Amino acid sequence: MPISAGIAGDAVMTPAQPRLAAMLLPALLVVGGVFGLGILEVLRQSVGMSASVPGGSASPTLSHYLSLFHDREIRAALGLTLWVASISTALSVVCGVGLALGLGRSRRSLRGVHTLLQAPLALPHLVVALAAMTLLAQSGLLARAAFAIGLIDMPSGFPVLVNDRAGVGIIIAYALKEVPFIALVATTLLARRGEEYDELARTLGASPWQRLRYVTWPFLAPGVGAAALMIFAYVFSAFETPFLLGQPFPAMLPVVAQQRFMSPDLADRPAAMACALLLTAIAAIVVRVYLTAAGLAAGRDRPVLF
Amino acid sequence: MASARPAASRALAVVAVAACALVPLAIVLVSSVASRWYWPALIPSEWTTRAWRYVVSGSGGIATALVTSGGLALVVAAASVALSLPAARALALHTFAGKRVVLFALLLPMLAPPLAAAMGLHSVFLRAGLADSFAGVVLVHLVAAVPYATFVLAGTFAGFDPELEAQARTLGARRWSVWTRITLPAIAPGVALAAILAFVVSWSQYVLTLLVGGGRVLTVPLVLVAFQRGGDEGVAAALSVVFVAPLLLLFALAAPLFEDA
Numbered sequence: 001m002p003i004s005a006g007i008a009g010d011a012v013m014t015p016a017q018p019r020l021a022a023m024l025l026p027a028l029l030v031v032g033g034v035f036g037l038g039i040l041e042v043l044r045q046s047v048g049m050s051a052s053v054p055g056g057s058a059s060p061t062l063s064h065y066l067s068l069f070h071d072r073e074i075r076a077a078l079g080l081t082l083w084v085a086s087i088s089t090a091l092s093v094v095c096g097v098g099l100a101l102g103l104g105r106s107r108r109s110l111r112g113v114h115t116l117l118q119a120p121l122a123l124p125h126l127v128v129a130l131a132a133m134t135l136l137a138q139s140g141l142l143a144r145a146a147f148a149i150g151l152i153d154m155p156s157g158f159p160v161l162v163n164d165r166a167g168v169g170i171i172i173a174y175a176l177k178e179v180p181f182i183a184l185v186a187t188t189l190l191a192r193r194g195e196e197y198d199e200l201a202r203t204l205g206a207s208p209w210q211r212l213r214y215v216t217w218p219f220l221a222p223g224v225g226a227a228a229l230m231i232f233a234y235v236f237s238a239f240e241t242p243f244l245l246g247q248p249f250p251a252m253l254p255v256v257a258q259q260r261f262m263s264p265d266l267a268d269r270p271a272a273m274a275c276a277l278l279l280t281a282i283a284a285i286v287v288r289v290y291l292t293a294a295g296l297a298a299g300r301d302r303p304v305l306f
Numbered sequence: 307m308a309s310a311r312p313a314a315s316r317a318l319a320v321v322a323v324a325a326c327a328l329v330p331l332a333i334v335l336v337s338s339v340a341s342r343w344y345w346p347a348l349i350p351s352e353w354t355t356r357a358w359r360y361v362v363s364g365s366g367g368i369a370t371a372l373v374t375s376g377g378l379a380l381v382v383a384a385a386s387v388a389l390s391l392p393a394a395r396a397l398a399l400h401t402f403a404g405k406r407v408v409l410f411a412l413l414l415p416m417l418a419p420p421l422a423a424a425m426g427l428h429s430v431f432l433r434a435g436l437a438d439s440f441a442g443v444v445l446v447h448l449v450a451a452v453p454y455a456t457f458v459l460a461g462t463f464a465g466f467d468p469e470l471e472a473q474a475r476t477l478g479a480r481r482w483s484v485w486t487r488i489t490l491p492a493i494a495p496g497v498a499l500a501a502i503l504a505f506v507v508s509w510s511q512y513v514l515t516l517l518v519g520g521g522r523v524l525t526v527p528l529v530l531v532a533f534q535r536g537g538d539e540g541v542a543a544a545l546s547v548v549f550v551a552p553l554l555l556l557f558a559l560a561a562p563l564f565e566d567a
Contacts, residue, residue: 045426119554239512
C-alpha cells in the first residue's frame with residue numbers, strides 16, 4: 001500500500017477505530033459532505049429531477065445533456081474553452097521552460113529570482129485580468145507604446161486583444177500568471193539536477209538543441225507535465241478571467257454555465273447544471289491523468305500521502 | 307567559453323520575470339492615482355487621490371465589504387485549522403482501513419472545479435436557510451480551504467514524533483500541558499502556514515461567494531468587480547491594491563514557513 005508506507009511508525013499506538021473516526025469526521029463532513037451534497041444536487045437538477053424547476057419530473061431524463069450537443073452556444077463555448085486551455089497551457093510551458101533555461105542555475109541569485117517568480121502566485125486572477133485590460137485594450141498601454149514608436153496612427157490600428165473572438169486577452173492574462181509558475185517549477189527542478197549531465201553531453205559533442213531535447217527536457221518533463229495538466233484543468237474551469245476579458249458569444253464554458261445559472265428564466269437551470277457537470281467531468285479526467293502521471297513520476301516505492 | 311550569450315539571455319529572462327510580477331501591480335497602482343490618462347499618453351497627465359479618498363471613506367459598500375472579507379477569512383482560517391488538526395494527525399500518524407477513500411474525499415474539492423458544486427449548493431442552502439448568508443459562505447469557503455490546511459498539517463505531523471508526547475505523559479504531564487508544551491510548539495509553523503493558506507483561499511474567493519452569497523454577502527472582490535463594471539476604474543484599481551496587499555504580505559510571511567513546515 002503506497003499510501004501508508006513509511007507514514008505510520010511502529011512505535012505509534014493506533015487508537016481504536018471510533019477515535020480515529022472522531023478525528024476525521026469533522027473535516028470529512030465539511031469537505032466531502034458539503035461538496036458531495038452540492039454535486040448531487042447538480043446531478044439531480046441536470047436530469048430534470050427538481051420540483052422547483054419547470055419541466056421537472058420524478059423520472060430522470062438525459063434530454064438536457066443531449067440538447068447540450070445541439071446547442072450552438074454550448075458547442076462554440078466548448079471549442080473556445082478547449083482552444084484557450086490548450087494554448088494557455090502550451091504557451092506557459094514553452095515560455096516558462098525557456099525562462100528557466102535563460103535564468104540558468106547560478107545558485108547565488110536564485111533566491112531573489114524565486115521571490116520574483118512567486119509574486120504572481122500571490123496575485124488573484126481577478127486583478128491580473130483587470131491589469132491585462134489596461135495593457136491590451138485598443139487604447140491600452142501596448143497600443144500607446146505602438147503609437148509612440150510610430151507603428152499605428154490611432155487606436156483602431158491596434159489588434160482587438162480584449163473581449164476578442166479568439167480569447168487572446170484571456171490567454172495573455174493566464175500566461176502572465178502561469179509562465180512564472182512553470183518557470184518556478186522548472187528552475188527548482190534544474191537546481192536539484194546540477195550541471196553534470198549537461199557537461200557530460202557537451203563533452204560528448206551534443207549540440208545545444210540535442211542537450212535540450214535529450215538531456216534537459218526528459219528531466220523536466222514529469223514535473224513540468226504535471227504542472228501543465230494542473231494549469232489546463234484550472235483554465236478549463238475557471239470563471240473570473242473569461243468573465244472579465246471574454247466576449248458574450250462565444251463565451252467560455254464556465255461563463256456560459258454561470259450565465260444560465262443566474263438567468264431569471266428557471267428553465268435554463270437544468271442546462272446550466274448539465275454544463276457544469278460536463279465541465280467537472282472533463283476537469284476530473286485531466287486530474288485523474290495528473291495523479292497517475294504524478295504517481296508514476298514519484299515511483300511506487302516512495303511514501304506518498306496520495 | 308561563451309559567457310556573453312548566457313549573461314545576455316539571463317538578463318533578458320530576469321527582465322521577463324520581473325515584468326510578469328510587476329507589470330500588473332504597477333498598472334493597478336498607477337490607475338488608482340490617475341485622473342486624466344487619455345490616448346496616447348503613456349503616463350497619466352493628471353494625478354488624483356480621489357479614488358483613494360473614496361476607498362478610505364468606506365462609502366459605496368467598501369467598508370462593509372472589507373469587514374465582511376476580513377471576518378470571513380478569519381473565521382475560515384480558524385475553523386480550517388480546528389477541523390484539520392485532528393484529521394491531519396489521523397492521516398499522518400495512523401494507518402486505517404478506508405484511508406484512500408478519506409484522502410480522495412478531502413482532495414476532491416481541490417481537484418474538481420468549485421463552480422459546479424457551488425451551483426448545487428445554492429439550492430441545498432436555500433432549503434436549509436443558509437443561502438445568501440454569511441454562514442453559508444463560510445461553509446462553502448471551508449470546502450475550498452480545509453483540504454489545503456489538512457495537507458499542510460499532515461505534512462507537519464508526518465515529521466512529528468508522538469513518542470515525545472508519551473514521554474511527557476510518563477513524566478506526569480496532563481493532556482493540556484502535553485498539548486501546549488510539546489505538541490503545539492512542534493507543529494506551530496505548520497499551524498501558521500495552514501491558517502495563512504486558509505485565509506488566502508477565503509480572501510481571494512470570487513465565484514463561490516457570488517454563487518452562494520447570491521450578491522447579498524458582499525466581499526472586496528465582489529465590490530471591486532461592481533466598480534469595474536460600473537465604469538469607475540480609479541476606485542476599482544485602488545480596491546485592487548487593497549485586495550492584493552494582504553495577499554502579498556501573507557505570501558512574504560509564509561515563505562520561510564514553507565521551509566519549516
